[in-house]
Amino acid sequence: xxxxxxxxxxxxxxxxxxHSRRAEVLANNIANADTPxxxxxxxxxxxxxxxxxxxxxxxxxxxRGHISGNASGSTSSAELLYRTPxxxxxxxxxxxxxxxxxxxxxxAMRFQSxxxxxxxKFGGLRSAIRGE
Amino acid sequence: xSLTNIFEIAGSGMSAQSVRLNTVSSNIANAESVSSSTGExxxxxxxxxxxxxxxxxxxxxxxxxxxRGVQVDGIVESQAALRKQYQPDHPKxxxxxxxxxxxxxxxxxxxxxxSASRSYQTNVEMMNTAKQLMxxxxxxxx
Numbered sequence: 104x105x106x107x108x109x110x111x112x113x114x115x116x117x118x119x120x121x122h123s124r125r126a127e128v129l130a131n132n133i134a135n136a137d138t139p140x141x142x143x144x145x146x147x148x149x150x151x152x153x154x155x156x157x158x159x160x161x162x163x164x165x166x167r168g169h170i171s172g173n174a175s176g177s178t179s180s181a182e183l184l185y186r187t188p189x190x191x192x193x194x195x196x197x198x199x200x201x202x203x204x205x206x207x208x209x210x211a212m213r214f215q216s217x218x219x220x221x222x223x224k225f226g227g228l229r230s231a232i233r234g235e
Numbered sequence: 236x237s238l239t240n241i242f243e244i245a246g247s248g249m250s251a252q253s254v255r256l257n258t259v260s261s262n263i264a265n266a267e268s269v270s271s272s273t274g275e276x277x278x279x280x281x282x283x284x285x286x287x288x289x290x291x292x293x294x295x296x297x298x299x300x301x302x303r304g305v306q307v308d309g310i311v312e313s314q315a316a317l318r319k320q321y322q323p324d325h326p327k328x329x330x331x332x333x334x335x336x337x338x339x340x341x342x343x344x345x346x347x348x349x350s351a352s353r354s355y356q357t358n359v360e361m362m363n364t365a366k367q368l369m370x371x372x373x374x375x376x377x
Contacts, residue, residue: 119372123237123368124237126368127237127241128301130240130241130244131286131302131303131304133245133248133361134251136354136357137350137351138285139283183301200354200357207361211368215368218368221375222375222376225376229376
């Protein structure tokens with residue numbers, strides 16, 4: 104029975120990837136905190152994660168000689184949303200630096216939790232392989 | 236790997252903020268540089284920031300329009316009125332005894348300086364956090 108990594112590792116691998124993509128979006132918000140007209144972006148984490156889990160594009164096999172394959176679906180930019188500004192500034196910038204910093208820190212913590220879970224899964228797999 | 240992009244984003248932010256600090260220091264240093272005509276007088280300079288848009292199809296997909304940091308489009312001179320002061324004994328006074336002071340507002344510049352230095356620090360912290368996360372990932376499975 105082959106080890107299926109997708110089944111063994113659960114949601115944590117995708118969660119880790121989604122956290123790192125969200126970190127990039129938030130980093131871009133913070134870097135553009137003083138850019139006139141810039142509108143802060145963010146994503147709906149739950150929705151994007153669900154998309155990352157289900158959006159596997161499978162190749163059609165119409166002949167028995169065809170090799171089946173799938174690509175992990177790259178999610179579309181439509182999932183990037185705009186943040187509702189609490190107090191937009193006069194130059195049209197909607198970045199609230201404190202909110203972005205808090206979100207970035209929170210995202211980093213969740214990244215670390217996902218990482219810890221993933222590490223635990225690998226530890227479990229390894230002890231299963233060794234038969235300890 | 237999008238964590239590596241954070242280094243580029245934070246780096247672009249730090250570079251933009253240091254340009255801003257540069258203009259602030261230039262403005263403050265020249266706050267009292269008088270001249271005898273409006274054309275020659277130093278005017279307060281400010282950088283204009285804009286988002287670096289990602290190249291189309293470069294990364295194929297997800298962050299297609301989230302932007303990739305910040306860039307300095309250019310530096311504009313303030314068009315506010317110059318300070319005209321009557322100082323007939325000044326060596327640079329014009330025919331009527333007036334000298335022209337730059338339109339630099341020191342208080343505004345100091346506030347701008349603090350804001351720029353705080354933004355710079357934020358970018359440094361952001362890069363540090365990204366670095367920690369990447370170092371953490373390197374220990375996966377150990």
